[in-house]
Amino acid sequence: QVQLVESGGNSVQAGGSLRLSCAASRYSFGYNCMGWFRQAPGKEREGVATIHTDSRSTVYDNSVKGRFTISQDNAENTVYLQMSSLKPEDSAMYYCAAGRTACTLLSLSASDYYYWGQGTQVTVAS
Secondary structure, three states, X not given: OOEEEEEOOOEEEOOOOXXXXXXXXXXXXXXXXEEEEEEOOOOOOEEEEEEEOOOOOEEEOOXXXXXXXXXXXXXXXXXXXXXXXXXXXXXXXEEEEEOOOOOOOOOOOHHHOOEEOOOEEXXXXX
């Protein structure tokens, strides 16, 4: 079955950077959408960034625009989230997600994604 494995989470100081990776196995990038979501304790899961694996089009939540960059490496079947200028409010468990059907509209809604990874923790200290 499809597997998404995130890595790269860590504890950093505010202003620092991290790069998260999401390695996909038994999943063809094809014409799909893949996204990064995050969930802090007591809060709902929120979409951070998404990429269309064919067109490479991207959408970002306003809270991370200009600071985060989503990208993909087809040879490695991996999606990345480069995070810079990190803030304490970026602290959360970060999840990678992938769509199951052909992607026609980039979405930051969790309900539009079918496959999920186990998450990687990001903690930003002030």
